[in-house]
Amino acid sequence: MTDPADSVLIEGQKEKVRQGLSRRLRAERRFRAYGVVAIVLAILMLLFLAGTIAANGYSAFYQTWIKVDVFLDEELIAPDGKTDPQTLREEGDFRGALIESLVASYRVRGREKENRLIAMFSTDAERTLQRHAIANPRLVGKNISIWVKASSDIDQLTKGAIRRDLPESGRKVKDVQLVWYDRMAAENRIETRFNTGFFSTGDSREPEQAGIWGAIVGSFLTMLVTLILAFPVGLAAAVYLEEFAPKNRLTDLIEVNINNLAAVPSIVFGLLGLAVFLNFFELPRSAPLVGGMVLALMTLPTIIIAARASLLAVPPSVREAALGLGASRVQVVSHHVLPLAMPGILTGTIIGMARALGETAPLLMIGMVAFIVDIPGGPTDASTVMPVQIYLWADSPERGFVEKTSGAVIVLLAFLVVMNASAVYLRKKFERRW
Amino acid sequence: MKKTITLATVGALALAGAAGQAAARDQVRIVGSSTVYPFATVVAERFGKSSKFKTPVVEATGSGGGLKLFCAGLGVKTPDITNASRRIKKSEYERCTKNGIKVAEFKIGYDGIVVANSKKKKRIELSRRDIFLALAKLVPEGHKDGARLVPNPNRTWKDVNPALPNVAIRVLGPPPTSGTRDAFNELAMEGGCKTFESLKAMKKVDKRRYKGVCRGIREDGAWVEAGENDNLIVQKLEADPNALGVFGFSFLDQNGDKVQGSIVDGVPPTFENISAQKYPVSRSLFFYVKKNHVGQIPGIQEYVRAFMNRKAIGKRGYLIGKGLIPLPRAEMRDFISAGKSLPDLTM
Numbered sequence: 175m176t177d178p179a180d181s182v183l184i185e186g187q188k189e190k191v192r193q194g195l196s197r198r199l200r201a202e203r204r205f206r207a208y209g210v211v212a213i214v215l216a217i218l219m220l221l222f223l224a225g226t227i228a229a230n231g232y233s234a235f236y237q238t239w240i241k242v243d244v245f246l247d248e249e250l251i252a253p254d255g256k257t258d259p260q261t262l263r264e265e266g267d268f269r270g271a272l273i274e275s276l277v278a279s280y281r282v283r284g285r286e287k288e289n290r291l292i293a294m295f296s297t298d299a300e301r302t303l304q305r306h307a308i309a310n311p312r313l314v315g316k317n318i319s320i321w322v323k324a325s326s327d328i329d330q331l332t333k334g335a336i337r338r339d340l341p342e343s344g345r346k347v348k349d350v351q352l353v354w355y356d357r358m359a360a361e362n363r364i365e366t367r368f369n370t371g372f373f374s375t376g377d378s379r380e381p382e383q384a385g386i387w388g389a390i391v392g393s394f395l396t397m398l399v400t401l402i403l404a405f406p407v408g409l410a411a412a413v414y415l416e417e418f419a420p421k422n423r424l425t426d427l428i429e430v431n432i433n434n435l436a437a438v439p440s441i442v443f444g445l446l447g448l449a450v451f452l453n454f455f456e457l458p459r460s461a462p463l464v465g466g467m468v469l470a471l472m473t474l475p476t477i478i479i480a481a482r483a484s485l486l487a488v489p490p491s492v493r494e495a496a497l498g499l500g501a502s503r504v505q506v507v508s509h510h511v512l513p514l515a516m517p518g519i520l521t522g523t524i525i526g527m528a529r530a531l532g533e534t535a536p537l538l539m540i541g542m543v544a545f546i547v548d549i550p551g552g553p554t555d556a557s558t559v560m561p562v563q564i565y566l567w568a569d570s571p572e573r574g575f576v577e578k579t580s581g582a583v584i585v586l587l588a589f590l591v592v593m594n595a596s597a598v599y600l601r602k603k604f605e606r607r608w
Numbered sequence: 609m610k611k612t613i614t615l616a617t618v619g620a621l622a623l624a625g626a627a628g629q630a631a632a633r634d635q636v637r638i639v640g641s642s643t644v645y646p647f648a649t650v651v652a653e654r655f656g657k658s659s660k661f662k663t664p665v666v667e668a669t670g671s672g673g674g675l676k677l678f679c680a681g682l683g684v685k686t687p688d689i690t691n692a693s694r695r696i697k698k699s700e701y702e703r704c705t706k707n708g709i710k711v712a713e714f715k716i717g718y719d720g721i722v723v724a725n726s727k728k729k730k731r732i733e734l735s736r737r738d739i740f741l742a743l744a745k746l747v748p749e750g751h752k753d754g755a756r757l758v759p760n761p762n763r764t765w766k767d768v769n770p771a772l773p774n775v776a777i778r779v780l781g782p783p784p785t786s787g788t789r790d791a792f793n794e795l796a797m798e799g800g801c802k803t804f805e806s807l808k809a810m811k812k813v814d815k816r817r818y819k820g821v822c823r824g825i826r827e828d829g830a831w832v833e834a835g836e837n838d839n840l841i842v843q844k845l846e847a848d849p850n851a852l853g854v855f856g857f858s859f860l861d862q863n864g865d866k867v868q869g870s871i872v873d874g875v876p877p878t879f880e881n882i883s884a885q886k887y888p889v890s891r892s893l894f895f896y897v898k899k900n901h902v903g904q905i906p907g908i909q910e911y912v913r914a915f916m917n918r919k920a921i922g923k924r925g926y927l928i929g930k931g932l933i934p935l936p937r938a939e940m941r942d943f944i945s946a947g948k949s950l951p952d953l954t955m
């Protein structure tokens with residue numbers, strides 16, 4: 175250590191290290207900064223997406239109602255003098271009664287103006303009147319005040335999506351309708367309410383009457399079929415492959431294939447469904463049964479992979495201890511390994527189901543992308559699912575569907591968040607560390 | 609755990625069993641054109657709400673896809689009605705007849721295809737010849753009749769026609785799978801193409817080449833395929849005021865505050881002009897009924913009557929508010945009475 179040359183060398187090395195150190199520290203700070211930037215960017219994009227959807231979609235959850243005074247004219251509604259529900263339902267001209275009363279109270283003359291006035295109300299208005307009269311037959315022949323749905327254009331005007339300051343030619347709500355609207359507003363005849371219909375009815379071509387309930391039921395039935403098929407099959411396949419199957423070329427091949435299947439584009443499963451379930455087995459088109467079967471095929475690899483990973487995570491000591499105490503291999507699996515692996519398996523299943531819930535492409539091929547008004551009553555009734563409903567509304571010309579599209583996206587996202595959150599909860603609650 | 613698995617298996621079998629029972633169908637099934645879809649769905653919804661029948665299921669498969677399913681055969685697995693934004697082709701009709709299908713044809717009205725731009729700029733006046741020269745893959749050199757065909761050199765609208773503004777050609781339109789695109793190619797592009805005598809003459813000599821030249825759209829970026837969603841095209845026009853867009857009349861009707869329809873051959877795309885068949889880029893809309901299914905599937909005949917009804921397709925009908933353009937008087941009368949008798953289509 176006394177050799178001067180040696181100490182010079184060490185001095186040089188120290189210098190080198192010092193320089194190198196600050197360079198390495200700078201590199202580390204840069205690297206961290208990249209990470210922070212990436213996360214900030216990702217959060218900003220997510221916020222932008224969620225913000226746009228929320229800003230466009232929140233207005234779908236409320237809608238405009240108008241109070242009208244209607245004379246339930248016996249001549250139009252109950253021409254034979256009978257006010258039993260059947261006559262009112264089949265014979266009653268409630269649209270006529272509504273038009274007559276409106277024309278009288280707003281003193282309108284001329285066909286075109288009459289049409290403009292009636293166009294301010296939803297076609298649902300006459301059915302509201304009808305229901306009211308059927309429930310209260312003694313009101314026939316009397317004047318009533320009743321709240322009815324406004325048409326989509328008036329609804330959009332209330333929400334500010336149709337602007338008043340545009341020239342009349344480019345505006346869906348005409349000047350004369352604006353005058354009536356202002357008069358109604360001044361008389362407190364206009365109010366906005368929570369849109370219960372959105373959560374209780376099926377699809378409609380009138381934006382103010384369109385609801386997502388039909389699609390929610392369709393999604394539920396489809397997911398039910400998917401779960402019933404994919405979960406037991408996936409579980410059995412995973413348990414056999416992980417616990418019982420011999421390790422040989424064949425099982426290796428199966429494993430590779432399952433991993434590949436998980437990456438197959440979903441439309442391929444739709445084509446398979448069309449060829450096998452519809453054309454060969456002749457199952458009904460547009461049915462949640464077939465949709466569920468197709469999505470089950472798509473979800474199977476996800477479930478198998480997740481289940482195998484969870485089974486693998488159960489330590490061998492558990493199996494060996496059980497075997498050592500004389501349990502059979504089936505007992506080892508069903509009494510010890512499977513219960514311990516279940517949280518992981520369930521998490522994988524829920525995540526697979528969440529993916530299936532958001533899928534449209536395979537359903538296109540089997541006819542679930544369709545206009546369906548009736549709420550499906552079972553897995554063989556025609557139905558659509560939520561993402562398909564969003565797609566169909568996004569494609570509709572009527573302006574009112576813009577907010578409905580985003581509203582439906584919010585509902586779908588809410589379902590996905592709940593599903594994913596329950597997966598996280600299950601994992602946290604039952605997770606065991608070894 | 610064993611119990612759960614057994615239960616699940618039983619459930620799956622029960623579901624499969626339920627499928628077998630659903631052989632008879634009590635709901636009319638409609639497929640076909642996405643252009644007729646907005647009208648057919650409105651009729652179906654009203655029909656379902658006002659009659660004792662279930663609401664028919666309407667699927668948008670495209671005109672060609674619909675006729676393929678429709679002509680595939682008889683029975684509950686096949687659709688009862690197909691919508692089309694063009695007339696049934698002879699080959700399709702023959703396939704139908706070969707499979708024992710009796711077809712009734714109904715024309716419901718017209719649809720205009722508009723070329724539109726953002727209201728932030730001036731309305732544009734085009735001829736079909738301008739449209740062809742701006743968008744064709746091959747054009748006659750120097751726009752001279754009879755000159756040899758060269759790859760389209762026009763960069764701006766001013767290159768096409770000195771009266772047009774000096775902005776780059778950029779047209780957003782539907783992809784080739786769309787019926788709107790077929791109709792645009794046939795009516796607007798080919799219409800403009802035929803104004804060149806030399807190209808028109810080619811039709812008799814080499815029909816395939818004629819179609820290739822007259823309906824071929826350039827692929828150098830001036831024509832942008834904007835997807836099947838017409839709402840998207842409207843939004844993109846708002847963002848890019850120099851671009852033009854091609855879409856159906858009902859979208860112009862609904863978005864009159866954002867976009868304006870260009871004048872084509874001196875005629876603006878208005879309701880009246882399309883109805884009077886003055887506007888050159890318009891087509892007829894149809895639907896076809898499988899007569900063999902009438903009486904087998906409840907509600908077909910009644911649905912047809914609800915559709916072929918003045919309340920729906922008449923001048924003051926509810927479909928008019930949805931952007932349908934009504935048939936001329938005499939034609940409408942004929943088709944409305946056909947709705948009651950369902951005459952056989954012969955070709």
